Amino acid sequence: MVEQMETLQAQDSGERAPQRLDEDGRPVTAVVLMSGGLDSRLAARIMLEQGVRVVALNYRTCFCTCTPKHGCGSEAAKASRELGVPLKVVNHTRAFIEIVKNPPHGYGRHMNPCIDCRIQMFRAAREYMDKVGAHFLVTGEVLGQRPMSQRRDAMRLIDREAGTGGIILRPLCARHLPPTRPEEKGWVDRDTLLDISGRSRKPQMALAEQFGMTDYPCAAGGCLLTYEGFARKVRDLIEHMPEAQARDFQLLKLGRHFRLPGGGKAIVGRDAGENERLRKCAREGDVVYERSETVGPVVLLCDARDTNDGALAAALCVTYSKLGDAPFGCVRYYTKGDETRVRPMQVAPLDRPTVEALHV
Numbered sequence: 001m002v003e004q005m006e007t008l009q010a011q012d013s014g015e016r017a018p019q020r021l022d023e024d025g026r027p028v029t030a031v032v033l034m035s036g037g038l039d040s041r042l043a044a045r046i047m048l049e050q051g052v053r054v055v056a057l058n059y060r061t062c063f064c065t066c067t068p069k070h071g072c073g074s075e076a077a078k079a080s081r082e083l084g085v086p087l088k089v090v091n092h093t094r095a096f097i098e099i100v101k102n103p104p105h106g107y108g109r110h111m112n113p114c115i116d117c118r119i120q121m122f123r124a125a126r127e128y129m130d131k132v133g134a135h136f137l138v139t140g141e142v143l144g145q146r147p148m149s150q151r152r153d154a155m156r157l158i159d160r161e162a163g164t165g166g167i168i169l170r171p172l173c174a175r176h177l178p179p180t181r182p183e184e185k186g187w188v189d190r191d192t193l194l195d196i197s198g199r200s201r202k203p204q205m206a207l208a209e210q211f212g213m214t215d216y217p218c219a220a221g222g223c224l225l226t227y228e229g230f231a232r233k234v235r236d237l238i239e240h241m242p243e244a245q246a247r248d249f250q251l252l253k254l255g256r257h258f259r260l261p262g263g264g265k266a267i268v269g270r271d272a273g274e275n276e277r278l279r280k281c282a283r284e285g286d287v288v289y290e291r292s293e294t295v296g297p298v299v300l301l302c303d304a305r306d307t308n309d310g311a312l313a314a315a316l317c318v319t320y321s322k323l324g325d326a327p328f329g330c331v332r333y334y335t336k337g338d339e340t341r342v343r344p345m346q347v348a349p350l351d352r353p354t355v356e357a358l359h360v
């Protein structure tokens, strides 16, 4: 199930409570699902305070808002370093895409299939827990914090379908929930666990202060599927291309998207960086449009089946570049795989209602 893994080692083991041992004298070990946000940091820290050995697991997909330098991935690495625990990163994009296309438990407010996402995430965590010989799983979930996946009945459903019932400890809200295996076994003290619930962040911030944690990211969502504009593009893609793969979803992060009447899609770069990436992303048969006499965007036309889509893609290239008072603009274009045949074209810009009607 795990598609890709990388391991980052802890840099600083720091001060620790005495290590807890199980009945066989093995160090009690928890796999903590680490997004890098405050809640998962606190959950890990609570375990360390109890003398539990922690291995952090960061679950990523192409829908994370993070980049290699910013976002949940780098925050998870930073948090793990600060806590002095090793981090394992897993990328589940391929399997997750199938869930996004057809989630058995439906979507949240936008295109976020949170229940199925967590079922998959917990299954992967369970698999990893068994692999590393850990005793249980830990999350930073708080009862009632998220409307879809952190309700009591949803948590029960997720645990049941992921096969993680009783082995997931949620230290921030554990006292609202039935005792879990690690509590029953005496691997952690239930009395020291918390009873936070609801959407307020104040209890977590107070706890962070108590632990001397000052540098943590804000609680803003790290999942593109919860953003209305991105969700629209995902919906459009699934509707027009049921067989869409990771590359097609990755492209949704780049540029402005337009669905054309012939079924093709034009993506208009918004800056030099996106223009360059669009050129590189072109697949055999895609058509690349650029302004030939002035600065302008790169337009990538994918899945075009009729020539009118080509004319509209060229017109978008002119529409989003400086034209002054000229009624037409010059565009050059080539088909990926046949780059030596660069052709010129003169085209008028589109009017605003047309642009808006095509915009995804």
Ligand code: SF4
Pocket: 112, 113, 114, 115, 117, 118, 149, 223, 224, 225, 226
């Ligand atoms: S917000 Fe996104 S990453 Fe978080 S549970 Fe929902 S689908 Fe998964």
